[in-house]
Amino acid sequence: MKRIVFLSLPALLAAWLLSGLALAGGFGTTRDGGAWWLTLPGGVRFFSIGADTVNGGDRHYREHGYWWEDHYPDQAAWAADTQQRLYAWGFNTRGGWSDPTTAMTLPLVPEIDLGRNSRLHWFDPFAPDALERTIAKARELTAPYKDNPAVIGYFTDNEVGWWNAPLFRWYLGNEWAIYTKRFLWRMVYDHYKGDWRKLLADFVPGEGANSFEDLKKGRAELKLRPGGNGIALIQRFTAACAGRYYELVYKALKAVDPHRLVMGDRLPLYYNQDAVLASRGFLDVLSTNYNVDTPDGWVAPYYFEGLERLTDVPVLISEFFFAADENRSGNVNNGHLMHVKTQAERAVGAAAAVRNFAAFRNVAGIHWFQYYDEPSTGRGDGENFNMGLVDIRNVPYEGLTAALAAANGRVPAIHADSGGRTTPPQPAVIPIRKAAAPVNAADDSLADWPDKAGTRLPWFTVPAPHVPFGDVHVSWNETGLALFNLAQNYADLYLLARDGDFPPSESYRISLDVDAGAGVRHFVLCLVPRPHHLYPGRFELAPKLYRVADDGTLSPIADQGLAQVLDKPLPHIAVELALPAKLLGVDRLSAGQPLSLRIQATTFYREMTMTLGAPAKGGGKHASRTTPVAAVLIDQ
Known part of the structure; x- marks a missing residue:
């Protein structure tokens, strides 16, 4: 049995970073007793408990949001105090959008938007030069992290989603010069064996489309016919696009930074099953954001049990959160994301969610979104939530952080016990x-x-x-x-x-x-x-x-x-x-x-x-x- 290590002590990580292990190979994954874990270089296993946006904030929101210069004399002081707080609250990882400063010893997972910057999804993933273009962009995006031993791996994008029908509609309506349009047209033609009447049983073509040849034109459109089975073809195309994406980003990252983990595209509180199936063989870790199901911290088991059956890699919860209407930053919690009335309810629900997540044997990490509250006037996209461990004035929410510290401290033991957890057979009655x-x-x-x-x-x-x-x-x-x-x-x-x-x-x-x-x-x-x-x-x-x-x-x-x-x-x-x-x-x-x-x-x-x-x-x-x-x- 490998030793369980909970990275809660600064001395442990400092010793690791200063040792030769930091440069001998990289982080990894392992399954022990049925449960998945991440591993340090050298093989010691750990469960990643992270916080997102561990950074100094955004100067543009300084008047209404968190900004480090308002609280610290220099960035070194900010880094030291922030890391000390996170350790005290039981965190051991910097999640997405965190400062990569080497003044912190916390392991780090950057989000690099490789697919978006390589013009993959929504552009032309089946273009002949797609892999070459992706490798070039991967080399550029990983360059700032190549010499940083704290980097576990990379999130390739954020909340791609694999929304089935929009991909189908977008590429079908594109011009013939787009290679992915040609790929889709061939898929449609072959699916119906060139029989237009069979297609009409599943779809209602747009105006002017009376043959497969007409579907080659720009602005071509197919809508689902009630009672038909056109959604099955749409899902096949979704799987093809997802599979191509995962293949390209995986090969590109392994070509330019082979010792770092490929940690997925942070699925958006939802997953498309065909896209997850298509990712097999092209991920080291599957990452997904998650909106906790009920205010008491319940996490619906089907979500993670399903991922365990669909993929053969560990899962990292790259984003979860709890907000409260009672808060010191003036956040209004303007949407469906998990929020409750009071900070006391927030603390209870968040801690319960941590314990529930840790009990899934395929989950190897939990990252909280985010370190500080969103600006009191909202982000640039309008989102305005009390998601912070600290408020916009850098004051911790003590009830929340105390509850998370206690729950985080129990995570390794809960997770070690999860390996034997199985669904009991259906009883006769x-x-x-x-x-x-x-x-x-x-x-x-x-x-x-x-x-x-x-x-x-x-x-x-x-x-x-x-x-x-x-x-x-x-x-x-x-x-x-x-x-x-x-x-x-x-x-x-x-x-x-x-x-x-x-x-x-x-x-x-x-x-x-x-x-x-x-x-x-x-x-x-x-x-x-x-x-x-x-x-x-x-x-x-x-x-x-x-x-x-x-x-x-x-x-x-x-x-x-x-x-x-x-x-x-x-x-x-x-x-x-x-x-x-x-x-x-x-x-x-x-x-x-x-x-x-x-x-x-x-x-x-x-x-x-x-x-x-x-x-x-x-x-x-x-x-x-x-x-x-x-x-x-x-x-x-």
Whole structure:
């Protein structure tokens, strides 16, 4: 067994940097006892606990934001005090956008925007000179770090996203001179074997497009046809673009700085499964930003369990955060990113999130965003959040930093114990736990689900090579069943060719079939897009609950108070449903009561479906259904 090292002491890192180990090889990764770790040069393993933007601030925001000269006589004093604080709070790494000064001994991961500067995504990744161009740019961007032994590796970009439909629309609408347009055209032609009628079953072409040859023209357009399967082709193209990107940046960085880790593009609080699959073999570490799911610090397990199955490298959480409306910098927290009312709630939630992250065996690092609060007037892009460990006047948030120091100190032990953590096999009869209190499906909150671990049903399946795209939790009380679903689903809602209302068949939906003793009742909850009530040009999701007849006919259920979509924009899905006992054909539910159920969740445009239950035998129009699973209501 290798020794676990938690880099919390300045003397440890100073000794490492001054030793020959600093120049003998580089940082690495290792899997020990089932858990992933980073390693120092020389092989000693550690878990990276980082802070982003460990820098002196921005002079342009000096009047309303953090600026080092207002608090220190020189940069050496700033570096010494800042590093001492971070060590005291349990941090051991400088994350993205941090000062690379060698006056600090904290290891460093720079974000270098290699793809953007090499004109890869959104330009022409399949151009013949793409690798040559990327190598040249990589040599330029890594030059400032080549002699800095603290550099672990590089984030290649920030929040690329791999948004499927925008890539498809952009390159299809480009001119024929663009090599990636030609690549896409060939993919479309081959997918339909040159049969235009087959394409028309999946897509509605734009004006003037009546053949494959017409798609070679600039401004060519294809929209999804309701009921078709065009999203599968769009996902194939997304995977091809992502695979090309990861291949180019990996080969370029290994050519110019081979001892540094390639640490990914900081996925934006979401991941496209086909893009992650395409990255295999071209990453040393996969990095992802993450927006904590609920104010109590719950982290939805499907996200990291899915990454473990999709890729064979460790994951680094390159950005997570908690903000509070009560703050000293005047931040207004103007968006959906995690924020709570008080600094006390912030400290509790942030510390819980750290412990939850550390318990995933494929997570090898956690980086907090960010060292100081955003300016009181907001950043240049308008974002205005209390995300700092210190306020804009350089005063620490003592409750937060004390809570993080305690949680960070427990991380190595929690992570060492994570290696044997596995999902238990599905029992013959699934226990459904009783809710601690009646679920309120109209409060824009999941606070009434204190037992999130106990109510999760972790046995959903998706056809390989994909994995479940969300978690489903179920509980009960005497008045009925309750369910919530946390998931991710990017969808370009303008991509669908339609007149009138958005068809339920193309919406995100949860199908629920329950037999509580009065025969099977079939329901479907559809999340239907509608124009946003505040922001022109954007959508919000409205829940619509239906009873499903045996022939598939949908009958709306007056659902006031029965279903809600929490206020999170796509690609985030957070939906809650209360299903009264009377809708199940019984007066009340009770402990020990057996029932059978089957649950399916389907993403927009029917891209993927995850299922609890075994596939139904035979074919026919109900072949997509599943056989029910047995469950029992338990009073705990």
